[in-house]
Each structure stands twice: as C-alpha cells, then as structure tokens.
Amino acid sequence: MRDSSNDDGLNATIHPDGSAVLVVDETPHAISTTSAEDARREIVHLTAQIARQLDTPIRVIVTEPDGTWPLVVDGDEHVEFAAPAGGSPNAYGSAPARPAAAAPAAPTEPAPARSAAGPVRGSANPRPAHDARVVRAERETFLTSAHDNDNREDPATRGFRGAMTRMGIRMAPGAEERSERTDQMDVAHHWPGPRTIAVVNGKGGSGKTPTTILLAAVFARFGGAGVLAWDNNQTRGTLGWRTEQGPHEATLHDMLGASDHLLSADAQAADVANFVHHQRQDRFDVLRSQPIALASEQRVSAEDVDRIYSVAARYYRLVVMDSGNDESDPLWQRMIDHTDQLVVATTTRDEHAEAGALLLDALTERDERSAALARNAVAVVSQADQRSTASEVRRIVDGYKQLTRDVVQVPFDPAMIDGHLHYSALRPATQRAWLAAAASVARGFQGA
Incomplete structure (x- = not known):
C-alpha cells in the first residue's frame, strides 16, 4: 500500500x-x-x-x-x-538488522595435507570423523528454552492496539495492558504449601465481607481451584448471605464435627463438598458460619479454629478468612496466628478508616510476628458513598500509605451494595481494582 x-x-x-x-x-x-x-x-x-x-x-x-x-x-x-515522517526504522518494533557474520580467523599455521588413503599426516592425535559425544556437546538444542517462552509476548487485545491486531497488524500491548497481565500472572501463582489471608477491621460495615468474597473470586478465577472463603465470626457472620448456597445447609460446626474423618487417611478430596458451598461463577468455596443462631449457642474456641484450619489447609491451597469485630476474641486472635497476609478493609468513612488504623497499632504491640503482619499489610479502600469527593478518598488512601505496604482504591460500584456478589457483575474499573488488590496480596506471599 x-x-x-x-x-x-x-x-x-x-x-x-x-x-x-x-x-x-x-x-x-x-x-x-x-x-x-x-x-x-x-x-x-x-x-x-x-x-x-x-x-x-x-x-x-x-x-x-x-x-x-x-x-x-x-x-x-x-x-x-505507518511510521510517522522522520521516525526511526525500529520505532514500532521492527527487528534490527542482523549483523554480518564475522570472517573466519586466519590460521596461525598452514593446515597439514590430507591423504586420500587415511587420516591427516603429521597429526599425533587425529580427531575422529564422527564423535557423537563431542557433537552433542557442541551443537545447539532444537528445544525452546523456558526463558524464551517467558519472554514471548502475546499481541495486544485492548484499545487501539488490540483493534489493529484484529485487523491483522500484530501490535505489542500498551503499558496498561502489560500491567494488567503482570497482575494476572502474580495472582495465578501457586505457592508450595497453603497460604492464609485475614481480612480485618474492628468496625462493622467496613467492607470485610465484600473484600473476602472478591479476593477469593480473583484468586480462583485467575489461579484455579483450591480457594476457600471462611466466615470466622462468632457474632452473625454474613458471608453466607452474600454468596451462593450449595445443596445443603452445612456450616463450620458441621465441618468441625467431621474433622476426624476429613483428616483421616480414608478421606477423599470430594468429601469436603459436604461442608462447603461452591460458587459456580467465581469458582471458590465458602465455609459458612450460622448467622441466625445466638453467638452463645455456637461458640468456637481457639482449639476449634486450629482443627478447622487443619482441614482447610489439607484441602485448599489458599484460605481467605472473613473476621468478626471483636479483636479480643480468642477466635480472632487464633486467626492472626495462622495468617500469612493481612488485609485491612475500610470504606472512605472516617470511623471505618480510624478503626482499621487502631487495629494495626494494636497488632504492632501484640508480638513480633503480628507487628510484621501489620507492616506488610495491604489496605483496600472501597468508596462506599458515591457522593464522596476525590479529595476525601485521597485523604484516606494517603493516610494508609503511611501505615501499610500497599493501598488499593476500589471505586464505587452499585453491584457491591447488596445481594450476592459476583466478580463478573462489577464494572470493568472495579474488576481491575480488585485484580490489583489480589496481586498486591500475592506479592506479599513471596517471602512467606
């Protein structure tokens, strides 16, 4: 053309x-x-x-x-x-010219004459004409290395670059799409041994349950099965209200009662399905509490938490724990002892943000391990009120940057307000924010 x-x-x-x-x-x-x-x-x-x-x-x-x-x-x-006028030939990804092959070096000694009847005359140790061992050692492999596969970049799928790719003009992704792909790869990582996330805030309504659900959804969607969301709450935990119910009404108390079998050599992987509620769209499982019964009727001890955690760690690679509001409860404190990554959930309301900050202060003073969790925490700031101004949101985000390893801001989304939560129902910008939050959490596991 x-x-x-x-x-x-x-x-x-x-x-x-x-x-x-x-x-x-x-x-x-x-x-x-x-x-x-x-x-x-x-x-x-x-x-x-x-x-x-x-x-x-x-x-x-x-x-x-x-x-x-x-x-x-x-x-x-x-x-x-078309490259712009005056643009360099390689400005748009064209391959650099292949350098000319170097001329062979001149021999330092004249080559000895060859005899048609035998090996080179005058050579004390003639090299065999066919040395398979030497040939294998010197030749390059035909196999593609893992490093080459890692560096091979798929073409763009988003924006104008993606449109050009679909027209047959292969284009590299832009910075935004590359960043999203990096987050997806971090979330998709599988670690040796189970990992546990605790979602915390001492104030009710601060977004702990939505944070638990959507982090579990992102990890399961991009990283595959083996993700459990656990309602670790003595006082009317509502994780079950905002997620899909399975074909039964089992709760963590039922799993606790069956823990001997689930931890035995006779147990099968599918047995755990009798006690958890699978989320068919978002591909993770939910371990429910019983929000209808009084807390006094369904007490769970620290030892019970250990027992349930042993089951969860056997059947799941990742456990996301939704917590209650009572930080003095042995149930809450035992959760922290099992935690690998802390997530502070807060909205842009002042009382929620302050409660999360006070919790980090308390953990810093609890013991050395808890202090390390607080320093490495990720804060998820959800805009609960659509009328919140940009400066109000920024004040909370900037404040948590002084307290935690990372802060992720989640925009207001009506799909997060009530009812069952599904990742696919969220707006694209909200989905991207939750992917960024999960990726930040995943990066915290690298040293765990």
Whole structure:
C-alpha cells in the first residue's frame, strides 16, 4: 500500500465516551458512536470513501486516550500502520538488522595435507570423523528454552492496539495492558504449601465481607481451584448471605464435627463438598458460619479454629478468612496466628478508616510476628458513598500509605451494595481494582 503525502492526510480523534470526530480539509465531521471499537471502524470506513474518490491511499492520524496512531487506508478499507515522517526504522518494533557474520580467523599455521588413503599426516592425535559425544556437546538444542517462552509476548487485545491486531497488524500491548497481565500472572501463582489471608477491621460495615468474597473470586478465577472463603465470626457472620448456597445447609460446626474423618487417611478430596458451598461463577468455596443462631449457642474456641484450619489447609491451597469485630476474641486472635497476609478493609468513612488504623497499632504491640503482619499489610479502600469527593478518598488512601505496604482504591460500584456478589457483575474499573488488590496480596506471599 502506498502512503499519500502529509498534505492529503486526515486527522481523527476518539473521545473517552466512544464518540469521535474526523477532520477533512479543516472541517470536522462528528461520528456518533458509543464505543471506541465502533468509532475506529467508522473512521476507517469514511477514510476509505475518500481514498476511493481520490484513487489513492489516504493517511489518517488517529488520536485516542491510548495514544496517537498513524494509519494508511486504501479504498478497499485495508489498513496499514505507518511510521510517522522522520521516525526511526525500529520505532514500532521492527527487528534490527542482523549483523554480518564475522570472517573466519586466519590460521596461525598452514593446515597439514590430507591423504586420500587415511587420516591427516603429521597429526599425533587425529580427531575422529564422527564423535557423537563431542557433537552433542557442541551443537545447539532444537528445544525452546523456558526463558524464551517467558519472554514471548502475546499481541495486544485492548484499545487501539488490540483493534489493529484484529485487523491483522500484530501490535505489542500498551503499558496498561502489560500491567494488567503482570497482575494476572502474580495472582495465578501457586505457592508450595497453603497460604492464609485475614481480612480485618474492628468496625462493622467496613467492607470485610465484600473484600473476602472478591479476593477469593480473583484468586480462583485467575489461579484455579483450591480457594476457600471462611466466615470466622462468632457474632452473625454474613458471608453466607452474600454468596451462593450449595445443596445443603452445612456450616463450620458441621465441618468441625467431621474433622476426624476429613483428616483421616480414608478421606477423599470430594468429601469436603459436604461442608462447603461452591460458587459456580467465581469458582471458590465458602465455609459458612450460622448467622441466625445466638453467638452463645455456637461458640468456637481457639482449639476449634486450629482443627478447622487443619482441614482447610489439607484441602485448599489458599484460605481467605472473613473476621468478626471483636479483636479480643480468642477466635480472632487464633486467626492472626495462622495468617500469612493481612488485609485491612475500610470504606472512605472516617470511623471505618480510624478503626482499621487502631487495629494495626494494636497488632504492632501484640508480638513480633503480628507487628510484621501489620507492616506488610495491604489496605483496600472501597468508596462506599458515591457522593464522596476525590479529595476525601485521597485523604484516606494517603493516610494508609503511611501505615501499610500497599493501598488499593476500589471505586464505587452499585453491584457491591447488596445481594450476592459476583466478580463478573462489577464494572470493568472495579474488576481491575480488585485484580490489583489480589496481586498486591500475592506479592506479599513471596517471602512467606
């Protein structure tokens, strides 16, 4: 395809809301679309019409939130990615020229004459003509190394780069897509031995249960099965209310009663399904408490926590524990003793943020291990009120940056307010925030 001159080129802009404008001869033409994908197709279609009229390919510079893209479009709507004028040949990922092969070094001594009847004359130790051992040692393997596979990057699938890939022009992903892929890989990691996350805050309504559910969902969706969300609460834990119920009504008390069998050599992996509630969309299991009965009727001791944890650690690679509000409860304190990664859940309300900060202070003074958990904690700040201003949210986020290893902000999302929680029901920006939160948690396991 031949590129036209810059004087014949067009300019197009795609706005964040999916609408666009194409400028032809300094005259803007509005494009009423609602997605970037539709806008790109319409820009190509209109540019092709002009190319047919002029009987020459047309250059169009497309600007959108992801970047600026110089294209050449012909009358048949074929598109090529064109380097800008004056750009370097390798600016868009073309392979560097292969260096010329080095000339062989001149021999320091004349080569001895060969005899048609035998080995080289004058050589005390002639090399065998076919030495399989030497050949295997010197030749390069035909197999692709694991390092090569790790460095092989899939083409872009998002934004304008993804659109160009689907048109047949393979493009590398942008920085945002690369960051998302890195988070997915961190979440998908499997560690040797079980890992435990404790989601904490001493104030009710601070977002502990949604945080437990959505972290479990992200780890299960991207890392595979073997994820358990455990309602470790003496006083009306509501994890079961916001998740799907299985074909039974079993709770952690039932699992505790069956722990001897579940820990025996006769137990099978599927036996645990009698006591947990599988989430068919998000692929993790829930161990429920009993929110209807009084706390005095369903007390769980620290020893009971150890017993249930032994079962969970046998059947699951990752346990996410939703906690109650009473930090003096032996149940709560035993949970901390089993924890590998602490997550402080808070909303943007002042009382929730302060309660989480006070909890970190208390853990710092409890013992050396608890203090290390507090220093390595991840704070998840959920915007519970849609009317919260950016400065209000930033104040909470910045405050927790002084207290924890990392802080992840989750935007307001109506799908998080009531009812069953499902990762797929969240807005894209909310899903991305929960993926970032899970990835931050996963990175905390690397030294565990």
